Amino acid sequence: MDDPAGLADALPGTEILVTGWGLPALGAELLDRAPNLRLVAHLGASVKFLVTEELFARGVRVTQAGQAMARPVAEVALAFTLSLLHQLPRFDHALHTGARWAAAEQAPARHEILDCPIGVVGASRTGRAYLDLVRALGARVSISDPHCTDEPVLPLEDLLTSSRIVALHAPVLPETHHLLGARELALLPDGAGVVNTARSWLVDERALLAELRTGRLDAALDVFDDEPLPPDHEFRRLPNVLLTPHQAAGTVEGRVRQGRIVLAEIDRYRAGQPLRHEVTPDQLPRIG
Template identity: 55%
Template sequence: MAETQRVVLAATPSFREMVFAPESMARLSAIGEVVILDDPGDADALMAALPGTEVLITSWGATPLTAEVLAAADRLRLIAHSASSVKHFMTDEVFRRGIRVTQAGQAMARPVAEVSLAFTLAMLHRIHRFNHTMHAGGWREDAIAPTSTGSTAGTSDAVLAQHGLAGSGIGVVGASRTGLEYIRMLVALGADVVVYDPYLTDERAAELGVRGTTLDELLRTSRVVALHAPTLPETHHMIGARELALMPDGAALVNTARSWLVDTAALLTELRSGRIDAALDVFDSEPLPADDPVRTLPNVLLTPHRAAGTVECYLEMGAITAAELERFSTGQPLQHELTQAALQQMA
């Protein structure tokens, strides 16, 4: 039988209720003593709780794990983040001390991919344009996005054409966890998928049923471009004015990843022309300001950074965390471990 361990769970009451179902809490309690901290950002409370603790479960708003905080961690061997990105609180000191790290971000991959797919279908079928037109009192022939001058003159047939997913060229930027889920859905539904990811090998692309390509070629040939790349220095504004200009008339940009990837000013210019469409779940400023001009554009579909916000996603985060602790306590390999090197390539 595995040795009883001291586990600190640093999460607000609302987060615990949303993520850790009674079954998940029972699994944690079976591992050992669970000490609960209601404020994950309280460094003093965490330092007071760390002595003798072997496992720390973190959550949204976690305090940075600096050398000062970890000085009290005399027995800490595992940090299990019960959400996705750990970049906002993880430090090199964690790895220097040989503490292992795991996280539950895999739970978010499918729901975000589903929203990306929903966005893709909406863009291809112009659902967002028709919805805007119908609310404004119009009908099919009125579903035309105005140009920056307010005129619809010169709007090409390609801008208004509807397309099905089967046979449409879809470009995926980033074969991340979410990108892979999205790719699998697209391939299953018959889309012609190309992927830009410098880490994707030709062999892996063939396994997925897609083709690797350059970013420029992807932009030139895709009806929908979906972003699933990580937040890294080299990906900042990787989609700028030059890249957007490569997209054909009537193409659409889908972003459920990070606004970091896109030059927002350049995108707004293209969207105001009515030449391309977009579906966006992420923004430079959140909440999106009420007077942001993108809110007024009929060729843009907007959601308030909620792509991962399903009940099932949150509960799965708790289940993944409990399963990882069970594996750790019985000496089994972790399924979602993060190394220091891998962390540098993640959002």
């Protein structure tokens, strides 16, 4: 169900509600229209915009399909990483804007991913999928995540000073707001790149823009403070920035996998079996 206007009319008699994006929060007013509701199965990852304390208080269970999105987002983060290492945004921008061949050839030093120091901020589902990919290609990885207990971790400052690429995969939490601000970005070595396929919440966009203007850093971004990204936004004009319109998760295979996860969860619910992707009230505050 992804039609906000039709949601209220669809609730009476509904036991299982399959949700997408753009719906209002399921508060008391809507839940009063759904006395039979027992399961909310969300096709996306974060359910914070949708789930309320009232929903849990009425005994409604919640599940989501975020696992399906980890692989495609990780692949885009890998593509971003390789593009920044090989300076593809600068080359592409030069040729598209009509630069002479000799000028287009000029770019900062390029690097391979083999033995490249890559920092991963957030060992989330997507972060771990990205780790698998870059490790398979021979990168040397560091992780910063206060909740990661099964991998060696670094303090964020140490990770920033030692990484050629920093890939963000942390959740949206109060403590992760502007995790990378002006002070943190200044710690990155000259020529480093920032990859963000998570949320713009994690980066002070003004501070990042100030660094990018100097040409000292590169960035590849799928998420922005303002979406849609305004046509006159300076990000669009910078040669050292690679942009995609918040579509990292949108593969055919990923969408199919989301649907399969939700259908499987519904089958498990109806059979009285444990849900594999359930979100409980105690988990909700830690989910981005």
